[in-house]
Every structure is written in C-alpha cells, then in structure tokens.
Amino acid sequence: MKIGREEFSDLDTAGAARVGLGSKSRFRRAKLVFPDGTSRVTVERDSVPLYIERGVGSYVFDVDGRRFLDLNGNFTTLIHGHGFAPVVEALTRQLQRGSCFANPTESEIELAELLCERIPHVDRVRFVNTGTEAMLFAIKAARAFTGRSKIAKLEGAYHGAYDWAEVSLAARPENWGDAAAPTSTALYRGMPASVLDEVIVLPFNEVECVRRLLSLHAQQLAAVVLDPMPSRGGLITPKPEFIAAVQDTARKYGILVIADEVLNLRQSFRGASHRYGLVPDLVTMGKIIGGGLPIGAIGGRKDVMKVFDASAGLPSLPQGGTFSANPLSMTAGVAAMRHLDHAAFVYLEELGNLVRNGISRAILNRGVSLCVTGAASLFRIHPMAQVPNNFRDAYPRSAGAIVMKELSRFFGDNGIILPHGSAASISTAMSHTDAEFIVDVFARFLDSHKDMLGAIDTTR
Structure with a gap:
C-alpha cells in the first residue's frame, strides 16, 4: 500500500510533527491492522509512535535514520x-542447533543454576515466558501452598496482566478512597467484583497501616506481593521499617511474601530484595535474565516451590507452556547474566x-x-x-x-x-x-x- 504525504492530515498534530515521514507511514499501515495502531498499550506515542529500525549499544535509530x-x-x-555481542554470538550458535524443543536442554539448567547461586532465597526455579506469567504462577503457588485465596498488594504497583495483580494499578483521586485503607479499584470495565474482594490494597511506606491491614485479613491472605521499589508507583525508596513491618507481620500469620523483581532485579548483583533487606518466600524475575528475549521465572523456597513437583503425578499446581524454557531465551539469558x-x-x-x-x-x-x-x-x-x-x-x-x-x-x-x-x-x-x-x-x-x-x- 502506497502512502503519500497528503494522507497524513489527521496525524499532523504537534506530536506527529516530531516524528519523521517513515514513522507516520508505518503508523498509517498499523492503524489498519491494530485496534489503535499499536500492538501493546505500553507503546508511547505523541499522536504517532516512533518506529525503530535498529539498535546499537546505548542508541537506537528510527526508520528515518535519526539516532x-x-x-x-x-x-x-x-x-x-x-x-x-556475547548474546548475539550465543544466539547465532543456538539457532543453528534449533529454536525450541518439547524436551529440556542443558541451557535451562545453566540459567537456573546461575539464578539459584546468585539470588538469595531462591532454592528452585520454574521458567515461563513473561513477567506476567511469573507473577500469575507465583500467586497461584502461594494459594496452593497456604490453601488461602486472597492476596495483598501495593497501591499503584504494576505486577503484570493478571486480574488480581491489576487491582488498584490505575487508582485515581476520585476512586482510591481512604489513605489508611485504600479502596480496591478495577483496572478495566467488567473486572469481576469477586476479584476486587480478594485483593487487599496496601499504602506504600505506611508502616502502621500495613501492619493493621495485614493483621485484619491474615486468615484469608495467601501472600503479600511486594515490589521493593515500584516503578509505576513512583520509583520511591522503601523505608527500612516498612520492609520490616511487611516481613514481620507476614511471618507472624503464615502469609507468604512474593518479591516482584521482574524489573528491579537489576538493582544489584543479588537483586533488590537483598539491597533492601527483604527475605521473600517467592521471587518473580524477568526482563534482564532473558538477555533481550521473552522470559519470566518463579523462584523461591524449596518447600514452597514443591507445589510444582509432578514427579509423583499431578502436582498441586500444574504449570506448562509451549515456549517456557525455550533454548533461545535460556541461552541469551546465560550470556547476559554471566556478563552482569x-x-x-x-x-x-x-x-x-x-x-x-x-x-x-x-x-x-x-x-x-x-x-x-x-x-x-x-x-x-x-x-x-x-x-x-x-x-x-x-x-x-x-x-x-x-x-x-x-x-x-x-x-x-x-x-x-x-x-x-x-x-x-x-x-x-x-x-x-x-x-x-x-x-x-x-x-x-x-x-x-x-x-x-x-x-x-x-x-x-
């Protein structure tokens, strides 16, 4: 389909003027095949998104040649x-051997060994394809281990696209309720009311509020999900007394602590939990551990991770996935993490x-x-x-x-x-x-x- 300059009249806003003709033409094509012209809601655009042609080191080049x-x-x-380069070389070798198999490969053992050795409190690992899947299965694992259904999470914190993890992600002043007991708010129209009832929303860095809310709902809570420094929540440093309050209250009532380190694992050699003194029962990982390829991982205590154990038949929590632990992601992850x-x-x-x-x-x-x-x-x-x-x-x-x-x-x-x-x-x-x-x-x-x-x- 040929696109001419005259066809951009509806795109020529202040934002659209900041991108080149190449990005505009591609966005015109994309609007014919995607609901809003993009394939994910996280694509940033000022009327028109910037289309990237290639990346080199710390720089990217758009389709109009700008760096x-x-x-x-x-x-x-x-x-x-x-x-x-180490990731490119490793992937090139692996592609010549095969991109995916129904059987396991040695590369998944290598990456799991690296994570278990490096990240404190990670005794066992299961691989998935995204951070969303990692959080989904971590929450399910907490439920399977404790026999409880509710979770607690931080207001405004992003934990992937799982209904329970999305509660109060986009809370606003008009619906977020009392600061001492935040209202569970829906992310999208039609989110089941039962989901909202099963999520306790916690205010970040508010010590006494967190102690009270966790204690009040303790008998129903399977886990408290905690990103040590939530990006969507402001990338704010956690108070040591806040981390301690979550940790101590959860331990007191048998509530599992899930550390979401999909993003924040990059905060230190041993991750963000280690940096801020959190001792989690389960850890979700992703992003940097895949070397730029799709990946997610659930890690944690040996006894908790046993819910995935299928050696004696159907496990407490079945978990599969056609591309889970695929050798391309595993190989890229090993190469990237060894250089970190x-x-x-x-x-x-x-x-x-x-x-x-x-x-x-x-x-x-x-x-x-x-x-x-x-x-x-x-x-x-x-x-x-x-x-x-x-x-x-x-x-x-x-x-x-x-x-x-x-x-x-x-x-x-x-x-x-x-x-x-x-x-x-x-x-x-x-x-x-x-x-x-x-x-x-x-x-x-x-x-x-x-x-x-x-x-x-x-x-x-």
Missing part, C-alpha cells in the same frame, strides 16, 4: 544495551549516581519544583518539589502532568528517549559522556521552560 540515546531499553530489559558481574553493577551504580546527582543539582541551582527518585541504574523525574513517599504523593496533578509530557518531548527533540511516567534505565553500554548528555539536556529543559515550571502546584 536516540535509549533510556527505555524495552522497559528496562536491555541492561547491556542493543546488539550485545560485580564490576558491571558497580559501573551501573556509578552512572546512575552521576545522572541522579546531576539532575538534582540542576533542580537545586534553578529552584524549580521538580525532584528525582530511583537507585542503581534507574531514575524517575517528578513534577513536585518534595520527594514523594508513596503512590498518592507521586500522582501528578494537571500542571505537573503537562510538564512531564513536555519533558519527554524535549528529550526526544534533543536525541534522547525518556520514558513518560515510568522508570528510565541506564545500560552497561552507556558512557560517562552519555550520562553528562542526559544531565545537560535536562538543564536546558529547565532553562527553556521557566514559565511552565513555575505553574507546578507544589501542594500534595
């Missing part, structure tokens, strides 16, 4: 950047500190109402003067939301892909020059948008 420093990394997955040694994490921490400290200095020097959160190789900028304490604090008001949208546009215009409303990530492929570039572009944004920044409402 961008990539701070998305496919939603934090590509911790080594694009086209990481202690030195790599020291380097990522160094670059992360350079970016966060540089952004903080730029904010302080200009006296604007912005702040930055995050840790290790992750950061997120907020349109507010004070660092938020939880999801509700981080929820952007109207003027702030406009500022954040314009910030992403400005970064794009200056050759950087900055995720809108979620974590930005640094890769081992980035350099000190890249880090300085990020800070420089941010400082130029502050200098060129003084009036807009002055309109931010600093009250919570």
Whole structure:
C-alpha cells in the first residue's frame, strides 16, 4: 500500500510533527491492522509512535535514520544495551542447533543454576515466558501452598496482566478512597467484583497501616506481593521499617511474601530484595535474565516451590507452556547474566549516581519544583518539589502532568528517549559522556521552560 504525504492530515498534530515521514507511514499501515495502531498499550506515542529500525549499544535509530540515546531499553530489559555481542554470538550458535524443543536442554539448567547461586532465597526455579506469567504462577503457588485465596498488594504497583495483580494499578483521586485503607479499584470495565474482594490494597511506606491491614485479613491472605521499589508507583525508596513491618507481620500469620523483581532485579548483583533487606518466600524475575528475549521465572523456597513437583503425578499446581524454557531465551539469558558481574553493577551504580546527582543539582541551582527518585541504574523525574513517599504523593496533578509530557518531548527533540511516567534505565553500554548528555539536556529543559515550571502546584 502506497502512502503519500497528503494522507497524513489527521496525524499532523504537534506530536506527529516530531516524528519523521517513515514513522507516520508505518503508523498509517498499523492503524489498519491494530485496534489503535499499536500492538501493546505500553507503546508511547505523541499522536504517532516512533518506529525503530535498529539498535546499537546505548542508541537506537528510527526508520528515518535519526539516532536516540535509549533510556527505555524495552522497559528496562536491555541492561547491556542493543546488539550485545556475547548474546548475539550465543544466539547465532543456538539457532543453528534449533529454536525450541518439547524436551529440556542443558541451557535451562545453566540459567537456573546461575539464578539459584546468585539470588538469595531462591532454592528452585520454574521458567515461563513473561513477567506476567511469573507473577500469575507465583500467586497461584502461594494459594496452593497456604490453601488461602486472597492476596495483598501495593497501591499503584504494576505486577503484570493478571486480574488480581491489576487491582488498584490505575487508582485515581476520585476512586482510591481512604489513605489508611485504600479502596480496591478495577483496572478495566467488567473486572469481576469477586476479584476486587480478594485483593487487599496496601499504602506504600505506611508502616502502621500495613501492619493493621495485614493483621485484619491474615486468615484469608495467601501472600503479600511486594515490589521493593515500584516503578509505576513512583520509583520511591522503601523505608527500612516498612520492609520490616511487611516481613514481620507476614511471618507472624503464615502469609507468604512474593518479591516482584521482574524489573528491579537489576538493582544489584543479588537483586533488590537483598539491597533492601527483604527475605521473600517467592521471587518473580524477568526482563534482564532473558538477555533481550521473552522470559519470566518463579523462584523461591524449596518447600514452597514443591507445589510444582509432578514427579509423583499431578502436582498441586500444574504449570506448562509451549515456549517456557525455550533454548533461545535460556541461552541469551546465560550470556547476559554471566556478563552482569560485580564490576558491571558497580559501573551501573556509578552512572546512575552521576545522572541522579546531576539532575538534582540542576533542580537545586534553578529552584524549580521538580525532584528525582530511583537507585542503581534507574531514575524517575517528578513534577513536585518534595520527594514523594508513596503512590498518592507521586500522582501528578494537571500542571505537573503537562510538564512531564513536555519533558519527554524535549528529550526526544534533543536525541534522547525518556520514558513518560515510568522508570528510565541506564545500560552497561552507556558512557560517562552519555550520562553528562542526559544531565545537560535536562538543564536546558529547565532553562527553556521557566514559565511552565513555575505553574507546578507544589501542594500534595
């Protein structure tokens, strides 16, 4: 189908003008085959999405030949950047041997051994294809182990596309209820009321509220799902006393703790739970452990993971999947994780500190109402003067939301892909020059948008 310039009249908005003709033509084609022109709701677009042709190291190139420093990394997955040579070489060898089999391969043992050795409290592992599947089966495993059905989760935290995990993901001021006992809110129209009844929503970093809510529903709770630093919830550092409150209360009542490290495993060599003092019963993993290919994993205590054991017949929890533990994902994961040694994490921490400290200095020097959160190789900028304490604090008001949208546009215009409303990530492929570039572009944004920044409402 030939697309001409005259056919873009309905796309030529301010946002569409920021992408090239190549992206516009592809979006026109996509609108004929996808419900909204995209294949996943997480695709960011300012009227028209940016279509990528290739990635090299820390940069991506769009179909119009423009280069961008990539701070998305496919939603934090590509911790080594694009086209990481050890992964490419390993995949090339594996493709010559075969892409998938009904039988197991040695590569799945190698990746499982690496995870069990590296990640504390992971005695056994099962592989799936996505982070969503990992969380789905972790919740099911907790139910099968405890015989209880309810779960507790943090308000605003993302744990994949499983009904129970999606409760209160998109809570808003008009429906989120009392801060001390948040209302369970539906993500989509038609979500069963029974699902809402089976999820207890917890406020992040509120120690006494969490103790009270977990204790109140203890006899029905199979698990509390905890992302140590929820990206969608603001990428806010957990208080040590909050982690302790969750841990101690769960242990007291026999509630399993599920650590969602699908995103935050990248926070240290041994993961985020280790960094923040959490001792989980189950851990969900994904993203970086697949080397850029689809993957998910459930790991945990030997006795809990026994619910998957089919050696004596039908297990307490059957789990399969045609592409689970496929050799391509396993091989890529082994190659990527072996190169994520202690030195790599020291380097990522160094670059992360350079970016966060540089952004903080730029904010302080200009006296604007912005702040930055995050840790290790992750950061997120907020349109507010004070660092938020939880999801509700981080929820952007109207003027702030406009500022954040314009910030992403400005970064794009200056050759950087900055995720809108979620974590930005640094890769081992980035350099000190890249880090300085990020800070420089941010400082130029502050200098060129003084009036807009002055309109931010600093009250919570």
